[in-house]
Amino acid sequence: MMRAVEYDRYGDAGQLSVRTVPKPQPKRGEVLVRVHGSSVNPVDAKIRSGGIRMMSGRKFPKRTGMDFAGEVEAVGPGVADVALGQRVWGFLSDVSGRTGAAADYITVRTSALSEAPTTLDLVTAGALPSVGVTALRALRDVVRLQPGEDLLVVGGSGGVGSIAIQLGQVMGAKVTAVASAANAAFCRELGATRVIDYAARGGPSGEFDVILDTYGGSLGAYRRLLRRRGRMMTTSIDGMTFALLSALSPGPRVRQMMARSRRADLAALAESVDQGKIRPVVERIYPLESLGEAHHAVETGHARGKKLIAVVSD
Numbered sequence: 001m002m003r004a005v006e007y008d009r010y011g012d013a014g015q016l017s018v019r020t021v022p023k024p025q026p027k028r029g030e031v032l033v034r035v036h037g038s039s040v041n042p043v044d045a046k047i048r049s050g051g052i053r054m055m056s057g058r059k060f061p062k063r064t065g066m067d068f069a070g071e072v073e074a075v076g077p078g079v080a081d082v083a084l085g086q087r088v089w090g091f092l093s094d095v096s097g098r099t100g101a102a103a104d105y106i107t108v109r110t111s112a113l114s115e116a117p118t119t120l121d122l123v124t125a126g127a128l129p130s131v132g133v134t135a136l137r138a139l140r141d142v143v144r145l146q147p148g149e150d151l152l153v154v155g156g157s158g159g160v161g162s163i164a165i166q167l168g169q170v171m172g173a174k175v176t177a178v179a180s181a182a183n184a185a186f187c188r189e190l191g192a193t194r195v196i197d198y199a200a201r202g203g204p205s206g207e208f209d210v211i212l213d214t215y216g217g218s219l220g221a222y223r224r225l226l227r228r229r230g231r232m233m234t235t236s237i238d239g240m241t242f243a244l245l246s247a248l249s250p251g252p253r254v255r256q257m258m259a260r261s262r263r264a265d266l267a268a269l270a271e272s273v274d275q276g277k278i279r280p281v282v283e284r285i286y287p288l289e290s291l292g293e294a295h296h297a298v299e300t301g302h303a304r305g306k307k308l309i310a311v312v313s314d
């Protein structure tokens, strides 16, 4: 048996409870991972609240949590590329809540994980997989950021934005961040040379080659800051309508992307961590029993990197 966080109906963070459930068995091509660290992403809270029930469905109980970092405790039939005891990380892409990384153990296909960074402990590593792969794929593959370009990161203090500022700087861009005034100094510490307060009168200003939005609002105002041949994308579900319509209306198209837990991207991310190019930004560590508190904090107040969940128990 093992612990897992579950809920029986859509609602507030108080629905989450730690339960004792059967330990899963790895199927063909899967491994059993003992989870040490996980983290809360806005989508976890959105699923739990019923905000995307069209996608998450009506089957309960549901589990929660995507990110994981931990150790391989058992391997399923046919697994030859991952070894027992290996330190691994990745994220689950299950919006149905059938599985969840806020648990002592999960089963994962080996193609959806890679070796975890050697320079991070496995609790801290749980802060990075989903936001790290999202920022990496966004800047490298979708908007194809080039050295010397001016990059605007909207939501620079958040999970995705805090990694995108660091990656943008490493890729040779000049980075401006949009965040609350309270988080301006934090964005500068990460590598932003200028910070725009989203609540300031008069709206955002400047000229940019690339805009990475992680907030999903005011996309028209940001798009007006793009230079000719500029590229823009949003990671937010709230930006989906604007992005779709941008393909049909005059002006640059706003792109979207859904990050997948793929071994090559996770390995590239781990390498960047081990080379000291990026570091996870952990706002606070919560024990598994306090996951509801972490969900509540994600839904209210300002972000400063990730709310991390320590799952491992002695």
Ligand SMILES: NC(=O)c1ccc[n+]([C@@H]2O[C@H](COP(=O)([O-])OP(=O)(O)OC[C@H]3O[C@@H](n4cnc5c(N)ncnc54)[C@H](OP(=O)(O)O)[C@@H]3O)[C@@H](O)[C@H]2O)c1
Pocket: 041, 042, 043, 130, 131, 134, 154, 155, 156, 157, 158, 159, 160, 161, 178, 179, 180, 181, 183, 198, 214, 215, 216, 217, 235, 236, 237, 238, 257, 258, 259, 260, 298, 301, 302, 303, 304, 305
């Ligand atoms: N497509 C994918 O594969 C993928 C993967 C991961 C995440 N996502 C999505 O990407 C989005 C960002 O995730 P996250 O983890 O980075 O979220 P987060 O940690 O909650 O960060 C949100 C950011 O938005 C900023 N913000 C708040 N109000 C704003 C406003 N009025 N104008 C501009 N910025 C504002 C916040 O600034 P302050 O904290 O300073 O107020 C914070 O920096 C979410 O919608 C998430 O679901 C998508």
